[in-house]
Amino acid sequence: MSAPGGGRSGPAEWGGFEDNMQGGGSAVIDMENMDDTSGSSFEDMGEMHQRMKEEEEEEDGEFLGMKGLQGQLGRQVADQMWQVGKRQASKAFSLYANIDILRPYFDVEPVQVRTRLLESMVPVKMINFPQKIAGELYGPLMLVFTLVAILLHGMKTSDTIIREGTLMGTAIGTCFGYWLGVSSFIYFLAYLCNAQITMVQMLSLLGYGLFGHCITLLVTYNIHFHSLFYIFWLVVGGLSTLRMVAVLVSRTVGHTQRLILCGTLAALHMLFLLYLHFAYHKVVEGILDTLEGPNMPPFQRVARDIPVVSNAVLNTTAKANAMTL
Amino acid sequence: MRVSCWRSLPTCGLQSTLFQLRDLKAVGKKFVHVMYPKKSSALLRDWDLWGPLVLCVSLALMLQGGSADSKEDGGPQFAEVFVIIWFGAVVITLNSKLLGGTISFFQSLCVLGYCVLPLTVAMLVCRLVLLAGSGTVSFIIRLIVVIAMFAWSTLASTAFLADSQPPHRKALVVYPIFLFYFVISWMILTFTPQ
Numbered sequence: 001m002s003a004p005g006g007g008r009s010g011p012a013e014w015g016g017f018e019d020n021m022q023g024g025g026s027a028v029i030d031m032e033n034m035d036d037t038s039g040s041s042f043e044d045m046g047e048m049h050q051r052m053k054e055e056e057e058e059e060d061g062e063f064l065g066m067k068g069l070q071g072q073l074g075r076q077v078a079d080q081m082w083q084v085g086k087r088q089a090s091k092a093f094s095l096y097a098n099i100d101i102l103r104p105y106f107d108v109e110p111v112q113v114r115t116r117l118l119e120s121m122v123p124v125k126m127i128n129f130p131q132k133i134a135g136e137l138y139g140p141l142m143l144v145f146t147l148v149a150i151l152l153h154g155m156k157t158s159d160t161i162i163r164e165g166t167l168m169g170t171a172i173g174t175c176f177g178y179w180l181g182v183s184s185f186i187y188f189l190a191y192l193c194n195a196q197i198t199m200v201q202m203l204s205l206l207g208y209g210l211f212g213h214c215i216t217l218l219v220t221y222n223i224h225f226h227s228l229f230y231i232f233w234l235v236v237g238g239l240s241t242l243r244m245v246a247v248l249v250s251r252t253v254g255h256t257q258r259l260i261l262c263g264t265l266a267a268l269h270m271l272f273l274l275y276l277h278f279a280y281h282k283v284v285e286g287i288l289d290t291l292e293g294p295n296m297p298p299f300q301r302v303a304r305d306i307p308v309v310s311n312a313v314l315n316t317t318a319k320a321n322a323m324t325l
Numbered sequence: 326m327r328v329s330c331w332r333s334l335p336t337c338g339l340q341s342t343l344f345q346l347r348d349l350k351a352v353g354k355k356f357v358h359v360m361y362p363k364k365s366s367a368l369l370r371d372w373d374l375w376g377p378l379v380l381c382v383s384l385a386l387m388l389q390g391g392s393a394d395s396k397e398d399g400g401p402q403f404a405e406v407f408v409i410i411w412f413g414a415v416v417i418t419l420n421s422k423l424l425g426g427t428i429s430f431f432q433s434l435c436v437l438g439y440c441v442l443p444l445t446v447a448m449l450v451c452r453l454v455l456l457a458g459s460g461t462v463s464f465i466i467r468l469i470v471v472i473a474m475f476a477w478s479t480l481a482s483t484a485f486l487a488d489s490q491p492p493h494r495k496a497l498v499v500y501p502i503f504l505f506y507f508v509i510s511w512m513i514l515t516f517t518p519q
Contacts, residue, residue, distance in 0.1 A: 145504050146504065169405065
């Protein structure tokens, strides 16, 4: 492809034209005189030549003349249009994509994140005065994404190789839906029960409460014992729920209100962990059912009996099991 | 003879508007920078999104054959991979900007997109290995290749991005990048052609 490099690569290939160009503005006239059968190619040539010359002008800065003035005007107009367009685009961008309102919520150090993660498993003892909740969104957001990744990993170990895309959408939807939905609901209840908590604080509290879920699922998706899961559910899930409940109790006045708020949060949080462990597999198996027919017995537990399916699935299951053991 | 050369080249009227040879060279240079990550600013200074687009499309196309029965499963899968890669890159970019990074939006997208190259190579290798068979040995080979390429991607993007962050917050920026490439690696590892 010699044409693109024509103007820049210098006289290597266009030695013939070079001689003509040295006449300055008369080069085009010279081309007119060249023998050529079709008129359109002459126009092309003239256009290309003009473009080449403009490029040369840009590079050398020495060539002046009639063509130079036209080129400069054109360039100025193009420049102005570019500036105006750029200004408008950056105005629109700064208006709609102003992420600076979120900046204070991401102002955090790694040490602080680690401390808060560990503290989310430790229930506070003092519930007589309001406990401090850090209104930070980095930790909760990363925990939600980690939960999504763990769910996907769990699907891999339970051999769901079909329809990865849908399952990924389900995982992201479940985790974000829980975080945002339950936070909003508890915030609404807190508003009804006169608890002193803001939306960001609620998001942060619930987000850090997902740390227990992440640990539990990470362990129990790899070690398939249901008694182990129940122990983790009670201990780890329970600790993180207790922490959230204690913080909310410290910020609420009145026994009934405390009961409503904390009971709802505890129930939702613990049930979500149960749901992720059991029903999520069922959702996955439901998708498999619709694809493979009613061969699969429902709700297979730890050591799955492989039903009569295609060899490919059998082989994949066998090798994945070999890897997890 | 030279005159007729002009006419025979179909692109001679379009050379300044489309993808030029020098763009291709720039993209190629960035690929080399990704495969041998040094602390150079070439990837950041002249960002472009051609490379990430090509990588993303090729990865999504290669991941497409992994669904079960009907043809319609191929469609959403391409879109899902595409959306996940670009959405993930946008989220990481926003996160690094919110943490006080000095890098611009498109520069970060450019780096994250280009660092998908090792994983695309891993996908290619996995497909070739799967052609040979799908037993335990092939799984182990694929696992090793994917893990190695995942580590390479993460290290490469960290080498480019971490410098633009305040020094004590590097870990906060690296973690989502790790998760992002983990999810892509998961998609590659669990791919099985049907």
